[in-house]
Amino acid sequence: MTDLDALTAELVDAAWRRGLAPEPQLTVSEWADRHRMLPTANAEPGPWRTARVPYLKDIMDALSVSSPVERVVFMKGAQTGGTEAGLNAIGYWIAHAPGLILAVWPSIDMVRRNSRTRIDPLIEGTPELRRKIATPRAKDPGNTVALKEFPGGALVMTGANSATGLRSTPARYLMLDEVDAFPADADDEGDPVALAVQRTVTFRGRRKILMISTPTLAGVSRIEKAFAESDQRRFHVPCPHCGTFQVLEWRGIAWPEGEPARAFYACQTCGGVIEEHDKPALLSAGEWRATAPGDGRTAGFHLSALYSPFESWGEIAIDFLASRKDPTRLKTWTNLKLGEPFEDRDTAPLAPDTLQARAEDWGELLPDGVAIVTAGVDVQDTWLAIEIVGWGLGEESWSLAYEAIHGDTARPEVWDALDRLLAQRFPHRRDVPPLPIAAVAIDSGGHRTGEVMTFSAARLNRRVWAIKGRGGPGVPPWPKRPPKARRAALAPVHIVGVDSIKSTLFARLRAGEPEGAGACHFPADRDYAWFGELVAERAVRKYTRGVARLEWVKDAGVRNEGLDTRVYATAALHGLYAAGWRLTDLAVRIKEAPRPRRSRHRP
Incomplete structure (x- = not known):
């Protein structure tokens, strides 16, 4: 055997052994850090960095195949990255643990929009996904607005207003985005959330269900109800002065008289001033803590925009002052900034x-x-x-x-x-x-x-x-x-x-x-x-x-x-x-x- 033959045999043997080796057990956050590329239209294009939004790590990792959690509920404020976390999970499922994925948005119109503005850039910007999904062509039924096929599965997208789309396909993975905007009934066939979840029952024990939404009215909000049925995790961060871990709440925000743009956070234990520039360190040192027993299969996460690295406390304070006298705007502010359902006081009659x-x-x-x-x-x-x-x-x-x-x-x-x-x-x-x-x-x-x-x-x-x-x-x-x-x-x-x-x-x-x-x-x-x-x-x-x-x-x-x-x-x-x-x-x-x-x- 010549040296060339020996080298060839060695390379073939190494390739054969690599082929037999099991796939590395990545988590969603690890996969995203390795492979996800944010498109140029994103506010921060380039490689995904979980360290930029560390509070998303546990949320994403609960959607990994190694996690025992089956259902993840994320009740959130705006600018917290919830949809991006869902896209990371979809990319991970396609590339690392293929199966049938059902993604549901409030309407068919939103499916068309999100397929074009979110799903297509996710695929095109991530080489590992681009290799698995065919380039869209006019006559290719495997890559359409509502369907992306890949080896071992497919991503099916539908609107919550379409009962046909919700009951047509069994799915191992389910993402429900902005569930509080879902209609109460899908074509007179029942609650669209219940219809979609029913598609996953044959995968019980191996399924993953992600519900994401900003809440709406207290007592009516779907995401509020789902969060109440979970272990109700909240993100605790340490005070840089006294070290006490606490949840960031609106009552801790203060600002100099007449200067809301200079808003800061006052520690609820020692009163120490925490400035906006301290936020990255707070987030890095933060941790999720459950505040309810839960059942071990459903993980609930609540996060307000006070944690967002993309929006300052000053901007949120300015929005509050502009909204506080108008109940409608205050409701929107409460939903989007605090990530909380607005307490409904509209049931009492007016005189x-x-x-x-x-x-x-x-x-x-x-x-x-x-x-x-x-x-x-x-x-x-x-x-x-x-x-x-x-x-x-x-x-x-x-x-x-x-x-x-x-x-x-x-x-x-x-x-x-x-x-x-x-x-x-x-x-x-x-x-x-x-x-x-x-x-x-x-x-x-x-x-x-x-x-x-x-x-x-x-x-x-x-x-x-x-x-x-x-x-x-x-x-x-x-x-x-x-x-x-x-x-x-x-x-x-x-x-x-x-x-x-x-x-x-x-x-x-x-x-x-x-x-x-x-x-x-x-x-x-x-x-x-x-x-x-x-x-x-x-x-x-x-x-x-x-x-x-x-x-x-x-x-x-x-x-x-x-x-x-x-x-x-x-x-x-x-x-x-x-x-x-x-x-x-x-x-x-x-x-x-x-x-x-x-x-x-x-x-």
Whole structure:
């Protein structure tokens, strides 16, 4: 045997032995540190570094095949890396422990978006994954928007609103992202979370389920419920002064008077000041500690944005000051920054006399703050109810008028009267031209649907929109995509999320702010009956197949046109947003306009 033959035999033998050797038992964090590359669109592109977000290590490693944990629940604030941790787990499963993976997002539209903006860059930027998944081609069924095949398995992606996608495939791995945005029911077949989890039962003992979400309302939030059923781990960090381990909480944030950008953290034990630049050392020395017994199979993690290396305490403090007086913005801040469900106090009824007591007299001219005027129209068989609302900075609102046009609404004279009413303009206190009604939303979902759609079709250039209200969670105040008319002579019908508008309105009414963002102003001459109509409904917590949701119900014997017209006028404002109108810019421009000069002498 020649030296070359001996060398060849040695290389073949070494390769054969490597082929027989078992795969190294990596954890998800180890795999990500070795192989994951963040795309250029990421805020910090390049190799993944778990050391940058050390609190994610235990979360990811619980999703490793060597971990006994089957279910991981991550209730989080924004900018904490939760979705990236989920992508690392998907990459690890594809490359290191292949099997069928089911990834679920709230809707099919989000599947398309996330497949393009998250999954494709994950694959393309990671050579170990790129080798296993075919390059997408027009005729290749193995690499599509909703399916990525690889040796030993496939990544199937679907929306929580598709029962077919949720019940079609058994899966060893399951990722549920933003579960609090999931619909309560998937095509009338039940809770989408339960349907998806059912796909993993044949892999019990070997399965991995990851639930990620920022929470929403307390008592309704899915992620809150799942976290409560876990061992409830919280990330403890040591004080650099006294060494006491503690959870970072909002009550520990403070700042010099008038300088929220300089916010710091005060140790809850010794009071020592911990500055923003101390955060990396805190995170590196931190550790997860369970605060509930748990069952050993479900690991729950809660993390607020106070831990985020990508957002400072000062930025969070500034956001808090901007949000604290507006209940709707405060809810969003609580969910996104603290990663906590917002305590729902919206189930108690509001008293009409409480609101009437706040009524004020601003005269015949529009108040200084009004920048946009919208109207909402409720249609009955024998009358139309109309509220005209002025809007200012931060959606501060003024109820400018409430009218009823009586008559058979199947006849044209009623609609002619409405047309004249909507054509009026409102003189302003500032030196600006009188403001027209910029947009109108008319309910087409109850009475006189044909008349409403015909009236709207002839006035679309004036932004007179036919709408239909839809209740339930997750329905936006205005559709993201413009609808199409069913026939040329009829207007398109815009689907309006009435529950979200009502929740915002009632939160603002309860706050009772005299002025500023979200404040609601009412004229002194408005009668008591109208205030009764405005608060004629209340939110009641109901359960559908075990899933809690808020449902708005009307008090018996009370009319609710006052509420409906306000909801529709608010929807019209959101329609203007969708059309590109910027309320903030308009409000600032009008507030900066001078007041008109008035002569001291009477004519």
